[in-house]
Amino acid sequence: MYEIVRRHLGKVVAGTAMAVTGTAIAVAVAVPGSAGADDAPPGRTAAQGSQAAGGSGQQGGGAGDAGPPPGPAALASAPPEGAKGIGTDPLTDDELRRAEALALTPPGAAAQKNVEGGRGPQHLATELADPLPGEQSGGPRRAEVRFYDYGRDELITRTVNLDTGKVEQSGTQRGVQPSAHPEELREALGLILASPLGKGVKEDYKDATGKELTSTGQLWFNGDLYRTYREADVPPQLAECGEHRCVRLVTKVLNGAWIDTRNLIVDLSARTVTRVG
Secondary structure, eight states: OHHHHHHHHHHHHHHHHHHHHHHHHHHHHHHHHHHTTTOOOTTOOHHHHHHHHHGGGGOOSOSTTOOSOOOOOOOOOOOOOOSSOOTTOOOOHHHHHHHHHHHTOSTTGGGSBOTTSOBSOEEEEEEEOOOOTTOOTTOOOEEEEEEEETTTTEEEEEEEETTTTEEEEEEEESSOOOOOOHHHHHHHHHHHHHSGGGHHHHHHHHHHHSSOOOSGGGEEEEEEEOOGGGOSSOOGGGTTBTTBOEEEEEEEETTSOEEOOTTEEEETTTTEEEEOO
16 A cells, blocks of 8 residues: 555656646746837847746745735835945946047047948947946946947047046057947848838738838847858958948837848948858
8 A cells, every 4th residue: 555655646746847847847838928019119138028927936835835816916116226336336327428438539530430320430339437446445436438430440448537527548449349230230120221221121010910110110130240250151341340240130019920130131331232151
């Protein structure tokens, strides 16, 4: 009798493990399909998606000790953001705006070009800079601001002291390509739609929606730099990518089907579109 009961319990435990495993597989398969359903704007990370997907899986307790269903969650108001952060706090909105304005102060900024060819360099990112060696906590807050000058294909990095309002360091680099800014990705999508190679994208959009594709606002898009060292066969037209700023996009109909644009590489410096593969 003991052996029969033991074997029965073993089957129950094994069956439970299989059920749990099956649920995990179902979640893993379901997440990619639902991740694009809300069409979050460029910049949403996979970690945010996994947090959202994993929230319901953190409830403890078995069926026997489950209490009544919880009521609606109360949303706490975010504390008001001050004009200036403290210590290693993230930069506030006011500090971000001030840092970018201060970093554009040095002469020559008006002669530089952004991704659209307009005056002034293209803003890429602003981050809290590390304290200088030997500085005590509570010292001055600094911001590191990165721009890209499309006129000279140069990365510009400036460190701004937010207490004194002075640019303490400034440097330029060629051949250094940080991740693309959403404004650059939007410009790349516009160049694709204006190119003869964008004809297929427009046809796919019409097949999916029955409507004409006339603007970038009709598509969800994301992407990043096209790096030639990762590619087996680089067309001659893209040989300067790395010195030039080149991007590859993924796109989809808003709340709808994916449109494959991965074989269209945009050289933002030369403002050209090239098919690969």
